[in-house]
Amino acid sequence: MEKRLDYITDLMALGPTANARTIQRRQTAHRLAIAEAWQVKPGEKILEIGCGQGDLSAVLADQVGSSGHVTGIDIASPDYGAPLTLGQAWNHLLAGPLGDRLTVHFNTNLSDDLGPIADQHFDRVVLAHSLWYFASANALALLFKNMAAVCDHVDVAEWSMQPTALDQIGHLQAAMIQGLLYAIAPSDVANIRTLITPDTLAQIAHDNTWTYTAGTIVEDPTLDDAHWEIATTNALLTELKLSTDLRDRVKPLLEAMSHNGTASLATFTGRITF
Structure with a gap:
């Protein structure tokens, strides 16, 4: 496993910071654990929605082998992201040894229509750490309805809102504050x-006569995501056009969040079957 982890990590585009490879290695290890929880098999044809810079895409491409293929979809443009843009990260990945097992489409919202994948069928559709980016549960349900035309099921992975350790509370509070701020003042800058x-x-599955099956829990408190979300939450207070009164009300929550640990929450996995 360690050898495989290092191999995939070394295929990823790295940012300019000295610890970029260490951070990437942790992210890759987490995606390997998610793929294991999903029981990804060689030869599969996979559609990944919300592929970002390709952290999971690379792991899946390695898992499916030379007879499989992974198609990444992201609603963002290729010039989105920092310190590396999505386009830069994917160009690096596509130029590597896994490139012939990968396809990516940017500026693509499959909730609108099936676009570039309309005539395809996949062994599985996956979403990892992208469920919280949807504007509502209804928007996610609409995506699932469209996915039923190209696949029999969707595998998901997202942060669990049930902390297993006290030092995960900061990550939980960051997520809850961001969700609350978006409900109060919806904005394109929201994460x-x-x-x-x-x-x-x-509930989505029940409403649509589908089935939801809970999977395993993936624990990795060493990930950097809690740090990132806490920083993002603090930044939102200056980026959003909130009233002075509301800012004053939120500030104590931010102070508590920053003192309640920086360990990342566990990740739940599951499957929607159509």
Whole structure:
């Protein structure tokens, strides 16, 4: 496993900071654990929605082998992201040894229509750490309805809102504050928008006569995501056009969040079957 982890990590485009490879290695290890929880098999044809800079895409491409293929979809443009843009990260990945197993489409919202994948069928559709970016549970349900035309099921992975350790509370509070701020003042600068939980997924499935099956929990408190979300939450207070009164009300929550640990929450996995 360690050898495979290092191999995939070394295929990724790295940022300019001295610890970029260490951070990437942790992210890759987490995606390997998610792929294991999903039981990804060689030869599969996979559609990944919300592929970002390709962290999971690279892991999946390695897992499916030379007979499989991974198609990444992202609503963002290729010039989005920092310190590396999505386009830069994907150009690096596509130029590597996994490139012939990968395809990516930017500026693509499959909630609108199936666009570039309309005539394809996949062994599985996956979303990892992208459920919270949807504007509402209804928007996610609409995507799932479209996915039923190209696949029999969707595998998901997202942060769990049930902390298993006290030093994960900061990550939880950051997510909850961001979700609350988006509900009060919806904005394009928002990162987290709707806190989708297993209960939400079960309700979506029930409403559409589908089935939701809970999977395993993936624990990795060493990830950097809690740090990033806490920093993002603090930045939102200056970026959003909030009233002075509301800012004053939120500030104590931010102070508590910053003192409640920086360990990342566990990740739940599950499957919607159509």
